[in-house]
Amino acid sequence: MQLTWPDLFYTIWRQARTCLFAILSSLLLVLSCPEKADATGSLDITTSFEFIHTPWGSVTADELFAGNQTEKFQSLVPPTNISQFGKETWLRATLPATAPMAVLEIPGQIFNFVDVWFRLPDGDIEHYYAGDKYPYVDRAIPHASSAFPIPSSTLGPIDVLIRARNETTHRMNFAAWIWPEADWQSYLLNQRAWYGAFLGAMTVLCIYNLFLAVTLRDSSYLFYVGYILCLSVCIVLLNGLAEEYIWPQGKPAHFVLFFSGLGAFLAVGFVNQFLRIRASNPGVYWCSTLIAALAVLCGCILIFTNQLPFVPGPHSVTVVHVLILAAGVYFICVSLVSYLAGITQARFLALSMLALLSSAIIYFTYTYGFLRYNVYIGHALEVGGLAEGVLLSLALADRITILTRQKQAAERAAVEYQISFSRQLISAQEKERQAISESLHDSIGHAVLVLRNNLLRSAASNPDQESQQDILLREQADRCSEIMNDVRRLSHDLHPHMLERLGLAEALNSTMERAFGSTGINYTITIDKLPDKLLPELEITVYRVIQECLNNILKHAEATAVSLDIAAQEGEVHCTLFDNGVGFSAAATGDTTLGLREMAGRVELLGGRFRTQSSAGKGTTIEFVLPIDPRESLVQPTGGVFT
């Protein structure tokens, strides 16, 4: 099946109820966030910082405030990655006194430990801390990312000293923003609304697909739901929302890695189930499942031991990252290859994982220091995750659409085959009748004719003196004539020989004359604009239906007038047969209705319409319409049906 735009739109429309909320809310919030952030009085002061790296615990804040460090502070040229494994980073600056600022935020990502010292002009030092290794409840400002209250000072500028520590090899990019109180509050509100919308959309997708999983009994929906849940948890963990809502007292390490690993495992399970990789390619299936399972195992070990066995130093995290990345790449590759191999259902899969992966790339490009912080980057993963959820849900709906289409096409083909088969059956029946009719006429008819002629010749040998024997011979000859007439009538009823030789109009004329010529019934026949050559199948159908109707009229109608109108209009043959007899409801017998139903069936097989109109005492009108080229509605049975 080819990818078509209508198909695509149909799928999207089917999923509209679910997707609309998610797409709209994410769109609105992504658009509104930077506007709020930029329009208000927040100030990016990242570039006013200087920094040094020192070994853990080698210097104190007091010493640095006193200027007792051996290394010289370097100025920070953004975007700069400032984290070094095994070292702590010190950053210092003097806050500008341009406007009263209430909050210092270190946005973008969560450091393990962040300590901040403010030195007031009068020499007082205030110390705050944040970061996911400190209990959330101890933070001076209850906020998911690192934020600190700036002490109010009217005397002069405030010196600020920041210590950032990381236990992992994770690269961290540093940014620092300061906020006026009112703007900070509205910023917080916006962020909460955005997270609420994001999580709400993910939940809706999960619930909707959970219902589908139950309704359709399809395990790929369960994989989907599990995967989307893991993705949401990861994003929640990365944003610090987890500390805020789930672990305010502090949490075990490496939950992100565990859920990433589990998500990768479920994603691989999903794609394998969705594309039926196990059946088509068991080697690939087991290999991918093993890699994903290893990611889960490593994540699990890291939660409990903080260190993978057999992996040197800080590289445990890297190992899990590589495994997860491998799973993501596998997801994209297998869906792309499947799509290129003609499995249309895969079209949304590759797209969805590409969306997530590109958002991850944006995020990590930032953390490695190639991009400067802005609100888009801050929410890149969430947008990517949401796109992933929506697109995967579309993929599932898309599959239903495609399977439904295929089922409908198969059903249509079956119906068409049935029609074509019935037509072939009728045509075979007509051929057989024709053969019987011709042999009746030719063999028996002629034999009797010859016999009769011989009898007459014998009798006529002596016309003047007709003996008793001659009279007997003539009588026998007359019997022969009767037999001959019977045979001819039978032959004609079986197959109207005139149809092929003289055409439909003449055949009908002759039949009407035969039927009514000796009955005293008045009949008229009008044949208008009929093409010279009609398809034999069409001619015989028109003829048979009219023949059946004429028989009914003769048997039951008690009519005194009959009219037949046939006209070709707009590629169709319209036939109307009217009689002024007793009408249907009074005269109909089982035979009549059965015969008529059969005729209606024959008309419909050729794509035509059949209608009878009758009431007691008011005569009967039978109308039927047939397309002149019924081949348009005829579908030949597909090859190989009988093989």
Add this chain to the structure above:
Amino acid sequence: MKRDVQKLLIVDDHPIFRAGLKQTLEGIPWIEVVAEAATGDEAISQIRRFAPDMVTLDIAIPGMDGLKVLELTREETPIPSVIIVTSYDDRAYLSRAFELGARGYVIKDCAVTDLITSIEEVAKGGIFISPSLGNNKPILPNINDPDGHWLDLLTATEKKVLLHVAAFQTSKEIARALGMSPRTVQNHRAHICTKLELRGAHQLMEFAVEHCQQLQDS
């Protein structure tokens, strides 16, 4: 009466019936059965080979049917006179046969009695239809009209067409001769039939043959 010998071809798929016809014609000195044929294709090749003066032709024969053969005989030189010998007693066949240029129509049931008469009639230049087909003679008040009032009913073109009909020409041939389409000729024929209250091509031809002299005079 001294007559030229008429060379005759018998076309019928039934060997016993053919034998019967031959037997019927055996005693007549001026008829010579030159060949027989059982199918349409055979009939055409025999006509080409023997150039018969006359053909007795069945309609229901295998392959090409009698009507098709009749149509093709018009392409041959010389054109043989065709007498249809068939068991079909429908007027529709009769009409079509005369439209296609047949000169006689004999019902098989009456072949024993009618065939010789029909051959005689056709040889004389007339036409013949088995009497058992019913009253085929046109019943016209003006049929014996010596003044030829019926001529006033026809247009000049229709008279021309009628003359050609009297010369046993088919619509196609008349069309070629008069430089019009066969469809137009058929329309003219239909008009003439309506005006003179004639039914079918055979009645038209009968009428035309009978009134040929009057037509030529006018």
